[in-house]
Amino acid sequence: MVDTGRDLGTELVEEAIRQLREKGVEGFSARAVAEACRVSCAAPFKHFDGRRGMFLAISEYLDNMLYKTMEDIKARIGTDYKRGHLEMNEAFIRFLCENPFLINESFWNTIDEKQAGIRKWKSFRNMTEQFFLYCQAHNISEEIYKSYYFNFQTLAYGSAFVIVSGLLLKGSDPERDILDLQERIYRNLELNVKN
Secondary structure, three states, X not given: OOOOOOOHHHHHHHXXXXXXXXXXXXXXXXXXXXXXXXOOOXXXXXXXOXXXXXXXXXXXXXXXXXXXXXXXXXXXXXXXXXXXXXXXXXXXXXXXXXXXXXXXXXXXXXXXXXXXXXHHOHHHHHHHHHHHHHHHHOOOOHHHHHHHHHHHHHHHHHHHHHHHOOOOOOOOOHHXXXXXXXXHHHHHHHHHHHO
């Protein structure tokens, strides 16, 4: 067999992501992925051992992509954990908006992870670690830490859902509003700790 230098696995994953972004989980077709990559309709399933394997490969690919972004932020910001966390949270929201199928439980159910599967991503853990390090540096208890982290999760998923669903009010500026909400969460956290 002649080596074409083709990385079929990566090609299939990238095309699958493109189609998931465009059509969602419900409109996803491995056959369409194969056609776009000019391979047999069985190739995606043979290469990934089924739909679950393909979605696992997609999850890993996206985690690696987001992890690089998080690492770049961490390298640039250093030990300013609050700023690092805020920038990572913004990057996470943008990532969810670019990949709205990650908000869809059907994607995670396919790989037996439920929606919480994203919490296992090294990129997600990188982001949560920044918040934890900030809290640790300010002697913030675990109880308070968990409560406020829930606020950030709600902000991230809620913002992404509103943006990708087209539910923004006319003339709204989601980027500015997200920054404002993040700062308010931190202000409330800091006030809570002082009292």
